[in-house]
Amino acid sequence: MKALTLALLATTGMAIVASLASTPSAFAADKPTLTVYAYDSFNTEWGPGPAIKEGFEKTCDCVVEYVAPGDATETFNRLRLEGSSSKADVLLGLDSNLVADADKSGLFEPNSIAVDGLKLPVVWNSSTYVPFDWGYFAFVYDSDKVKTVPTSFEELVNAPDDLKIVIEDPRSSTPGLGLLLWVKNLYGERADEIWQKLSPRIVTVTKGWSEAYGMFLEGQADMVLSYTTSPAYHIEAENKTNYKAALFSEGHYMQVELAAVTKSSQNKALANQFLSYLIGPEAQKIIPTTNWMYPVALPDADWPASFKDLARPGKALLFDTGKVSNIRKVALDEWLGALSK
Amino acid sequence: MIRLDHLFIALDDWQMTISLEVAAGSFCALIGPSGAGKSTILNAIAGFLPHGGGQLFIDGRDMAPLAPADRPVSMLFQEHNLFNHMTVEQNVGLGVDPSLKLGKTEWLRVEEALAQVGLDGMGKRLPRALSGGQRQRASLARAILRKRPVLLLDEPFAALGPALRKGMLQLVRDLAAQNGQTIIMVTHHPDDARLAADQVALVQDGTIAQVGKADAFFANPSDALKAYLG
Amino acid sequence: MLKLARRQLFAFGIPAAFAFLAPLILVLASLAALWSMAVPDTGGDAAGGGFPFAVLDDIYVRRAISFTLMQAALSAILSTLLALPLARALASRDFFGKTAILSLFGAPFILPVIVAILGLLAVWGKTGPVHGLVTGLGYGDFSIYGLSGILLAHVFFNLPLACRILLQGWLAIPPEQWRLATQLGMGSGAIARHIEWPMLKERLPGVFAIVFLLCATSFTVVLALGGGPKATTIELAIYQAIRYDFDLQRAALLAFLQILLCAGLALVSRLIARDHDTGDSLGGAVPRGDRSSRLARSFDGAVITLALIFLALPLLAAFIRGMQGLLAYDLEISALLPATARSIAVALGSCAVMGLISLPLAQLSIHLKGKTKRLVELPGFAIMVAPPIALGAGLFILLNQHIPIDRLALPLTALLNGLQAVPFALILIGPAMGQIKRDHGRQIQQLGMSRSTAIRLVHWPLMRKPIGLSLGITAALSIGDLGVIALFGSPTAPTLPLYLYQQMGAYRMDQAYGSGLLLTAVAFAFFLLFDKGLAGRDQT
Incomplete structure (x- = not known):
């Protein structure tokens, strides 16, 4: 018993010392710290986070610290919860569909970064939100396992019940929100009915993209809601070509990922510098092969081979950012109602 | 001398008024049916119950304002006289100092007291290692050390066999005589009263129904006593 | 005084x-803070509908309430029913390792819920051993997410609890009654009617009430295994309203609702549950003569073995994968x-x-x-x-x-x-x-x-x-x-x-x-x- 007590006291002491020592602000006080709130998959060892941190720190004489509370919407909500007392300088990973809510929150500061030269499939002229990548939502599957692949949304909706899919929660995750708006965009009034039809095929609704994709890779579902660009990862990193995105003839809903500077930031100049870096050549070269999304400012010639070969949807779908807030509310209620049956 | 003058005791749902005198150095036994209030009288004398009226004097001093620990009284209960988690000598030592901060000479006194009750050499044991009779002897040893003029016995020997009980009564009597203590004892056994008591009182329905010298008490029984003895 | x-x-x-x-x-x-948040401006405008009934118009909230009650009821029924043969088997037999099994039954109380869920995922998840077995036998596509997973986890946590309370009931039956039963030559049916049922009648409502209350307010299990809106309890809906929707008003309404519900449940369970001895003397076996046949013995053995596998396997899996995780x-x-x-x-x-x-x-x-x-x-x-x-x-x-x-x-x-x-x-x-x-x-x-x-x-x-x-x-x-x-x-x-x-x-x-x-x-x-x-x- 004495030994156990001693061991516990020792670990407690060590743990406390370690926690004190690992508080970076206490020791790196001479350099300013830029706190970036980002979604969880951004800051993983295989995500763009580490390389971008390293690249930016070389130019800024500062320390970049990521905070990743969850998927993108959850991250945004964390910031809303913290309000003006938040330590965040930059929020990274807002989605074009959330712009209206972001405006309403009054948490973000306009900047002077030129975005008109960016290569986007839509016109972008916000002075607050800077796009850093974009993509099309799609269901990804393993072609070794799934033999009859739906070629349209309609086919997916009418597919046999044993075709299991895993999707993300539209309230916490931007891909989840994307799917919600995709259905609404295609079906309008019928969205409720479509969700009821999809419901038996949904294995589970995850909080974020990482969990959903992980479950898919482990074989818990046949298809996962992700991006048309996701197969590029398996080609580049694993040399596997069996993972494919199902292309739907009706078109695919789009996502533009955004970053913005917070009003409460104490390091606004540094934050602006970070956003510029994010759409600069160095970061844009990192993004395709780490975040697996289309870059916004990278000459086609510099695109990785896997990206050039990716199938592109015939039609891109996107709601107007001004209208999306109201559509989202209605669609969300429909979704909750249909899926809770 | 102990004098209860219309001492009024109120419990949750019943009450009693008691008048009783016990001469200094004598042995008084309280007998009577269970539930009659025998133990209640002892609890009142020891100070565990609030005084509701009347008077209680011991050697001329009014007891009403005194807390249990300040009264010239030691009480032995039927059980739980000892703390089971303390050794016998610790339990007895509490009689010297309730915070158990004892010096060498005090521990010697504890040993002596244990010897007096026939428990020499058992001080280091835990109470559960003793027999029922030995445990009550240990309690007695503590009472000796507390040196209070009055000893109240609330059936402490009830669980012992007849022979053992007799032996204990004898021991109590001898010790009390040595120390000049006055004793009031509650008992279920009229024989105990005959054997050890100078004075006997019958408690019934919250009052003292009959009281007198031991021999006279049993020689001239009242109707109530006759009914009780059967 | x-x-x-x-x-x-x-x-x-x-x-x-x-x-x-x-x-x-x-x-x-x-409560006051929740109220003020739930009913922001009480000034005159009564159009908001009578609180807390306005929130009940929301179909999602209604489903969350009914799901909360439904899963709690099912969890309680399953845990209690499964605990019956298990407690009877444990009461009838005395064998080497019984004390170890009984202390294992106490483990889910100390074990962090999230770790138990990891263990259940490893055993019952799509890649785990049980899933293959279940689907291989043709029992459809069992999924650990959603209602089935929540029930599984709740039974995992509450079966031992229910079993311990019932086991105490069996052991509290006076030995004289068993001897009398043997003397009178009572069979299992008569024993069940005259000796066991009166004890169970006393204890079952209490067991059910405790498990129901625990499951109605269980959070972590539903958070980890609840599959979207289909399997959302009020407690989880509060969490989602804050974390997902950033809708503090809805969160407040739900929280208010949850407190009302719990108060109701607690009152009801106080009425039906009686205080039982909490003594932990669970050793020994009852002296009954009716269950000595080979069939009865192997049935009890099978029940105990299955329960042991059910409870120990997830713990073992969490331990092994944990070691692998720590080492690799x-x-x-x-x-x-x-x-x-x-x-x-x-x-x-x-x-x-x-x-x-x-x-x-x-x-x-x-x-x-x-x-x-x-x-x-x-x-x-x-x-x-x-x-x-x-x-x-x-x-x-x-x-x-x-x-x-x-x-x-x-x-x-x-x-x-x-x-x-x-x-x-x-x-x-x-x-x-x-x-x-x-x-x-x-x-x-x-x-x-x-x-x-x-x-x-x-x-x-x-x-x-x-x-x-x-x-x-x-x-x-x-x-x-x-x-x-x-x-x-x-x-x-x-x-x-x-x-x-x-x-x-x-x-x-x-x-x-x-x-x-x-x-x-x-x-x-x-x-x-x-x-x-x-x-x-x-x-x-």
Whole structure:
């Protein structure tokens, strides 16, 4: 018993010392710290986070610290919860569909970064939100396992019940929100009915993209809601070509990922510098092969081979950012109602 | 001398008024049916119950304002006289100092007291290692050390066999005589009263129904006593 | 009786008043905050609909309520039904290793919920051994997500509890009754009717009520295994309203609803549940003659073996994958250690809160008599009906304007975990304290022990066991807690369970299993430290 007590006291002491020592602000006080709130998959060892941190720190004489509370919407909500007392300088990973809510929150500061030269499939002229990548939502599957692949949304909706899919929660995750708006965009009034039809095929609704994709890779579902660009990862990193995105003839809903500077930031100049870096050549070269999304400012010639070969949807779908807030509310209620049956 | 003058005791749902005198150095036994209030009288004398009226004097001093620990009284209960988690000598030592901060000479006194009750050499044991009779002897040893003029016995020997009980009564009597203590004892056994008591009182329905010298008490029984003895 | 001297006022009166009032004030303040958030402007406009009924118009909320009740009822029915043959088998047999099995049955109480879920995922998940078996046998596509998974986890946690209570019932049947049954030549049917059923009739409603209440307020299980809106309880809906929708008003409405529901449930369960002996003498077997046939013996053997597999396999899986995770993967020690330190700090805080509330309350209750005594149960009842998520939401709304949430998360978690433990602690500490007063109260008075002496010489030695056990349970529950901390915990400063949950969210499962093993080790170590360390060598 004495030994156990001693061991516990020792670990407690060590743990406390370690926690004190690992508080970076206490020791790196001479350099300013830029706190970036980002979604969880951004800051993983295989995500763009580490390389971008390293690249930016070389130019800024500062320390970049990521905070990743969850998927993108959850991250945004964390910031809303913290309000003006938040330590965040930059929020990274807002989605074009959330712009209206972001405006309403009054948490973000306009900047002077030129975005008109960016290569986007839509016109972008916000002075607050800077796009850093974009993509099309799609269901990804393993072609070794799934033999009859739906070629349209309609086919997916009418597919046999044993075709299991895993999707993300539209309230916490931007891909989840994307799917919600995709259905609404295609079906309008019928969205409720479509969700009821999809419901038996949904294995589970995850909080974020990482969990959903992980479950898919482990074989818990046949298809996962992700991006048309996701197969590029398996080609580049694993040399596997069996993972494919199902292309739907009706078109695919789009996502533009955004970053913005917070009003409460104490390091606004540094934050602006970070956003510029994010759409600069160095970061844009990192993004395709780490975040697996289309870059916004990278000459086609510099695109990785896997990206050039990716199938592109015939039609891109996107709601107007001004209208999306109201559509989202209605669609969300429909979704909750249909899926809770 | 102990004098209860219309001492009024109120419990949750019943009450009693008691008048009783016990001469200094004598042995008084309280007998009577269970539930009659025998133990209640002892609890009142020891100070565990609030005084509701009347008077209680011991050697001329009014007891009403005194807390249990300040009264010239030691009480032995039927059980739980000892703390089971303390050794016998610790339990007895509490009689010297309730915070158990004892010096060498005090521990010697504890040993002596244990010897007096026939428990020499058992001080280091835990109470559960003793027999029922030995445990009550240990309690007695503590009472000796507390040196209070009055000893109240609330059936402490009830669980012992007849022979053992007799032996204990004898021991109590001898010790009390040595120390000049006055004793009031509650008992279920009229024989105990005959054997050890100078004075006997019958408690019934919250009052003292009959009281007198031991021999006279049993020689001239009242109707109530006759009914009780059967 | 309660005429307090000045000294007693400070030593007894003030702590008692604090312990009595603090939980009540916290719950009421939280309710007030929830109310003001749920009904923002009460000025004249009654068009909002009568609260709290407006929220019931929302189909999603209605489904959350019905799902909460439905899964709790199913969990309670399943746990109770499965516990019946198991408890009977355990009562009828005495065999080597029975005590070990019975202590294993106590493990789910200390085991962090999230770790048990990891274990269940490893065994019952799509890649686990059971899934292949089930689908291979043609029993459709079993999924651990959604209702089936929630029921599985709830049975995993509550089957042992239900079994222990029923087992006590069997063992409490007087041996004379069994001998009489043998003498009269009663068969199993007659024994069931005349001996077992009367006991079960007494106990089953209570078992059902306890399991139902626990499952109606279970959070972590539903958080981890609930599959979207189809499997959402009110408690989870509160969490989602804050974390997903950032809809504090809806959260407040739901929290209010949850408290009403819990108050109703607690009242009902008080009516049907009776106090049973909490004595833990579960050894030995009943002397019954009817179950000695080979068939009956193998049936009991099979029941016990199956239950053992069901309970032990997830623990084993979590342990093995945890070891693999700890050994094979680069552990982020710099993140794990501070998370562990935070969890320990929260646990110690909870223990302090538990002690500051439970001890004076227990003391108060033994000093009061008659009807006033029941009044002391009020704070405990208030804690029971205000589940931590709802209470936390209220306190958060109340404090958020004044203190940044980062600084609130850990203290709030410690406070709420500590409060949660109070009802348990009172069950353990209250009777012990009462017995000291009954057995030794007059002795202490007569010897003239001062308050501090009495505590040193009598109360502490006799109460260190229940106090140690209470602290152990509090610490273990708090270290493993993933409730309030999931709601408000800062992602940069997570506790160990929150860190684990982040790893699960990022689907870093191997690391999550590693963290899970560490979490379990810490929880058990602190349980043992308090339970065995404080209780000391058995002296009574």
